[in-house]
Amino acid sequence: ILNEDYISVAVGDYNGRILKEDRISIPEVEPEKYLALVASALKELEKKYPQIQRWGIGAPGLIDETEGRIVYTARLGWRDVEVVSLLRGSLEKPCKLVNRIQAASLMSTDFLLSKGYKKALYVHLTTGVGGASLSLLPGQRHYYTEMREIGHFCVVEEGRPCSCGNRGCLEQYAGELAVNEAIYFYNQQANSTIGAREKVFGEVGRYVGK
Numbered sequence: 001i002l003n004e005d006y007i008s009v010a011v012g013d014y015n016g017r018i019l020k021e022d023r024i025s026i027p028e029v030e031p032e033k034y035l036a037l038v039a040s041a042l043k044e045l046e047k048k049y050p051q052i053q054r055w056g057i058g059a060p061g062l063i064d065e066t067e068g069r070i071v072y073t074a075r076l077g078w079r080d081v082e083v084v085s086l087l088r089g090s091l092e093k094p095c096k097l098v099n100r101i102q103a104a105s106l107m108s109t110d111f112l113l114s115k116g117y118k119k120a121l122y123v124h125l126t127t128g129v130g131g132a133s134l135s136l137l138p139g140q141r142h143y144y145t146e147m148r149e150i151g152h153f154c155v156v157e158e159g160r161p162c163s164c165g166n167r168g169c170l171e172q173y174a175g176e177l178a179v180n181e182a183i184y185f186y187n188q189q190a191n192s193t194i195g196a197r198e199k200v201f202g203e204v205g206r207y208v209g210k
Contacts, residue, residue: 001058001100004029004075004127007038011049019049031081039090046092054093057083058100060128062149068097074152074164075128099147101130109134109143123150123208125179129171151175155210174204 001008005027011020024041028034046052061073068084070076083097105122112120112134122145124130129151134143151171152164159168160178172178179200186196 002034002038002060002076007041009041009045011045011052020045029077031076031078032086034076035081035083035086036090039087042087042091052093055087055091055095056103057087057095057097058103059083059097060100060130063097063099063147065096065098068095070097074162099130099132102132102145102147105132105134105145106143112136112143113141121148125174125176125204125208127176129174129208153210155207170207170210173207179204 003026006023006025009020009022009024010018012018024037026034026037028037042055059070059073060075061078062071063069064071068082070078070081070083072079084095087095101122101124104124108120108122113136118136120134122132122134124132131148131150132145133148134145136143152162152166152169154166154168155170155173156168160172161167162169162172182200182203183196186199189196
């Protein structure tokens with residue numbers, strides 16, 4: 001999983017067991033240098049775990065899965081980056097680029113199937129806000145997932161400025177930084193952390209519900 005200044009790496013088997021999990025600092029923002037460090041880290045894991053069959057690369061933003069390209073990501077500040085092409089020459093195993101929120105949304109499919117849900121919206125609240133829609137494929141037990149860039153939906157007209165260049169985006173009211181700042185503010189006002197959290201998460205729910 002690609003993040004601003006680090007990657008989260010996991011090696012797993014077909015039974016869902018995690019064999020290795022790590023967080024590796026990536027002190028580069030320029031795409032070629034950043035991905036060179038990613039490739040170096042993955043190569044070391046390929047040596048240690050020769051049973052690895054392929055890599056799944058999760059990235060934020062708008063992804064062209066067919067071309068293996070990041071079209072645009074405000075999170076990393078990249079545009080038109082050929083991720084798979086840049087990694088392919090260094091890795092022994094093939095890799096597939098997907099939106100990281102779409103990948104995370106698939107973890108909920110067992111629950112959705114158990115409840116008989118045919119459609120759902122997965123909302124991911126971290127530093128930013130991401131979303132993915134899931135639709136059950138007819139006659140199958142598999143879901144089709146499609147990215148929904150809900151973090152940059154406008155929820156407050158002429159609201160707080162966002163890294164994407166717009167104002168009032170959901171991310172600025174429900175993202176981790178905004179939530180922590182709001183909790184601190186209300187805690188100072190009410191001198192009660194518990195009360196502050198209840199109020200802030202209530203507001204986050206209302207913004208997400210929009």
